[in-house]
Amino acid sequence: xxxxxxxxxxxxxxxxVLEGHRIVEVEQRRPDLRFPFPDNLVRRVEGRRVLSxxxxxxxxLMRLDGGESLLIHLGMSGRMVARQAxxxxxxxxxxxxxxxxxxxxxAPPEAHEHLVMTTDHGWRVGFVDPRRFGAVDLVATEVxxxxxLLAGLGPxxxxxAFTDAVLSAALVGRHTPIKAALLDQTVVAGLGxxxxxxxxxxxxxxxxxxxxxxxxxxxxxxxxxxxAVLTESIGAGGSSLRDYVRADGEVxxxxxxxAVYGREGEPCPHCNPPCPGxxxxxxxxxxxxxxxxxxR
DNA sequence: AACGGGACCTGATTGC
DNA sequence: TGCAATCAGGTCCCGT
Numbered sequence: 093x094x095x096x097x098x099x100x101x102x103x104x105x106x107x108x109v110l111e112g113h114r115i116v117e118v119e120q121r122r123p124d125l126r127f128p129f130p131d132n133l134v135r136r137v138e139g140r141r142v143l144s145x146x147x148x149x150x151x152x153l154m155r156l157d158g159g160e161s162l163l164i165h166l167g168m169s170g171r172m173v174a175r176q177a178x179x180x181x182x183x184x185x186x187x188x189x190x191x192x193x194x195x196x197x198x199a200p201p202e203a204h205e206h207l208v209m210t211t212d213h214g215w216r217v218g219f220v221d222p223r224r225f226g227a228v229d230l231v232a233t234e235v236x237x238x239x240x241l242l243a244g245l246g247p248x249x250x251x252x253a254f255t256d257a258v259l260s261a262a263l264v265g266r267h268t269p270i271k272a273a274l275l276d277q278t279v280v281a282g283l284g285x286x287x288x289x290x291x292x293x294x295x296x297x298x299x300x301x302x303x304x305x306x307x308x309x310x311x312x313x314x315x316x317x318x319x320a321v322l323t324e325s326i327g328a329g330g331s332s333l334r335d336y337v338r339a340d341g342e343v344x345x346x347x348x349x350x351a352v353y354g355r356e357g358e359p360c361p362h363c364n365p366p367c368p369g370x371x372x373x374x375x376x377x378x379x380x381x382x383x384x385x386x387x388r
Numbered sequence: 389a390a391c392g393g394g395a396c397c398t399g400a401t402t403g404c
Numbered sequence: 405t406g407c408a409a410t411c412a413g414g415t416c417c418c419g420t
Contacts, residue, residue, distance in 0.1 A: 095413060126396075126415080150414080168414055169398075204398085223397045225414060241415095268391065277415085284413055331413080353413095376392060379411085 094150060094166040096249070096282030097325035101344060102172050103145050103152045109174050109215055110142040110154070117210040125206060125221060126167065130230045136160060137209070137230075146236075149245050149281035153236055161233045163241070167225030173205070174217045245281040249318050254280065256315045260307035270306045271299035271375050274318075283318065286331065286353045289381045291318045293352045293360070298387045299373075299380045324349070352381040360386060 094102065118134045130136070140156035147153070154162040166172075201208065207219040207228060219228065231239045246262065247254040262279045263270075273279050274288040283291070292299050294317035297310055306314060325331060330344035347354075351361050352370050359366035360383040367385040374380070 098413075165414085167397095168412070221397095222399065223412090223414095225397070227415090266390080272391085275414090286413060377394085 094170065094330075095284035095287050096147075096150060097287070097322055097346065098330035098344065099150045099152060099166065099282075100147055100326050101330040102166070103147050105174070106152070106154070106172060106217065107145040109217060110211065111144060112142065113215075114139065114141045114212040115156075115209045116212050119208040119210075121201070121206050121208070125224045126165075126227045129207075129228055133228070133230065137162060148237070148242055148248070149277055150284070151242060153231075155233050159233055160230050161236055163227070163229040163231050163236075163239060164219065165227040165241070167221055167223060167227065169223040170219065170221035170226035172217060173202070173220055174215055176215050244278055246276075246278045247280060249280050249282055250322055254315065254319075256312040259315055260311045263303045263307040263311065266303035268303055269299060269375055270297060270301050270303045271380050273303035273306075275376075275378075280318070282322075285378055285380075286350070287318070287321055287325070289353045290321045290351060293382060293387060294321060296386055296388065298384075299375060299382050301388075352383060355381060362386065 115137055116139070118137045120129055120134055123129065136158075137156065140158050140160075143155040143157055145152060145154055150165060152164045154164065156162065201218070202220060204222040204224075205218040205220045206224070209217045211217070219226070227241070229239070229241070236242065247258055259280065263273060266273055270292065271288055274283050274291070275285070289299070291314065295310070295314040297306060297314060301310075325344075325346040328344060328346040328349065331347040331350070332343040332345070355370045356372040357369045359368075360370055363383065363385055367383055370381055371384050372379055372381050
């Protein structure tokens with residue numbers, strides 16, 4: 093599910109529910125996700141107050157009083173569900189927006205809800221992740237960025253420090269398609285399969301082009317394309333490809349604005365006269381969508 | 389060192 | 405209808 097805009101949206105939703113409140117109970121329902129939960133997770137989180145949230149790449153950091161932060165990665169299939177007794181605000185929605193399956197405090201847990209936190213104002217916030225590619229850890233807040241999962245990450249694409257010069261420097265000498273380079277979280281942090289495809293389309297750059305040949309003038313087009321597609325998606329509440337929802341119960345709507353992702357065979361939005369259709373190829377085992385006419 | 393492929397999981401969809 | 409194959413928004417490890 094989640095790339096940077098989806099993680100940002102989920103995090104803002106969690107902040108709205110949790111900030112300033114105390115976590116009075118933690119239930120850990122299995123020993124691990126992608127790797128084991130941290131030692132004494134329940135004891136270290138129970139009784140703590142939630143101070144603030146931060147996002148780094150596709151990771152969320154929930155700062156707790158007591159000096160530790162809960163680090164959460166949603167993997168491919170992870171989502172957060174929040175509910176309150178008899179007042180479902182973040183119920184599961186269908187992509188069409190019809191509410192369903194609202195659960196109260198005493199309802200049975202839904203499948204694959206591996207971690208549940210209950211707050212002092214009666215909310216239950218759960219981490220649901222069928223495929224278990226997600227991750228949870230605790231890290232000392234003062235040295236968050238030294239965590240092994242964060243230490244090697246590249247620049248945040250929406251920060252001013254992410255410039256064409258910075259991207260160019262990361263691409264120089266790389267003998268891999270630009271598609272693969274942009275998925276590399278040490279080059280730029282937070283892009284995934286969807287937004288790489290969309291950014292390359294906006295920049296008119298072929299996903300097959302060697303990364304090194306994008307350094308320079310093409311990077312000058314690519315950086316604004318990356319920033320724009322991420323910003324627009326965050327503004328739309330991210331993309332909902334399954335039943336992912338925002339904190340306020342609305343589905344993300346950015347998928348309606350995909351120009352190429354998942355649109356094999358359709359003419360692209362900007363070719364006039366219409367192009368023969370968006371192509372799908374496989375690069376390092378993953379689908380790439382692009383317009384062969386516009387993207388060189 | 390940088391790269392591609394495979395592994396890790398479950399569920400939804402597609403095709404026979 | 406039923407079953408198998410394929411695909412999915414991510415990352416990490418391994419061999420080359």
